[in-house]
Amino acid sequence: MGESSICQVRATVMLYDESTKRWVPAGSDSPALSRVHIYHSSSAHTFRVVGRKLQADQQVVINCPILKGMKYNQATANFHQWRDPKQVWGLNFSSKEDGAAFAKAMLYALDAL
Numbered sequence: 101m102g103e104s105s106i107c108q109v110r111a112t113v114m115l116y117d118e119s120t121k122r123w124v125p126a127g128s129d130s131p132a133l134s135r136v137h138i139y140h141s142s143s144a145h146t147f148r149v150v151g152r153k154l155q156a157d158q159q160v161v162i163n164c165p166i167l168k169g170m171k172y173n174q175a176t177a178n179f180h181q182w183r184d185p186k187q188v189w190g191l192n193f194s195s196k197e198d199g200a201a202f203a204k205a206m207l208y209a210l211d212a213l
């Protein structure tokens with residue numbers, strides 16, 4: 101059984117660079133909108149965040165497991181963030197509605213783990 105998408109939103113995926121104390125766009129070149137999904141693998145009982153650039157190259161800019169007990173911080177209606185073992189991810193949503201939809205799916209996943 102493959103993975104199914106439980107939500108898809110548009111956001112700019114960002115990473116916090118601890119050394120420069122700056123938020124930087126994930127993936128190469130300038131900040132660009134990505135389509136960000138939460139995928140659920142029912143066979144493996146896992147969830148992950150996968151995002152690909154909307155532009156032609158469809159570069160994968162995030163592929164991050166959702167870990168049990170992870171804290172999801174809704175810093176603002178449009179900007180949510182979380183820590184993985186190595187780094188801090190940020191999603192700058194294209195709309196508050198996308199932010200709300202993503203948060204709902206994320207909290208569902210965290211509750212299901």
Ligand SMILES: CC(=O)N[C@@H](Cc1ccccc1Cl)C(=O)N1CC[C@@H]2C=C[C@H]3CC[C@@H](C(=O)N4CC[C@@H]5C=C[C@H]6CC[C@@H](C(=O)O)N6C(=O)[C@H]54)N3C(=O)[C@H]21
Pocket residue numbers: 114116123171172173175176179181182183188190192
């Ligand atoms: C205990 C803990 O880890 N705490 C974390 C949060 C957290 C809590 C609980 C669980 C997990 C996490 Cl992740 C933490 O404090 N971190 C995570 C790294 C982040 C870095 C900078 C400072 C600067 C201020 C703040 C910030 O980022 N904020 C404010 C809204 C603001 C909105 C948009 C994004 C967009 C790009 C940048 C900008 O506007 O130029 N930006 C922002 O500037 C955005 N902050 C944080 O937020 C910081």
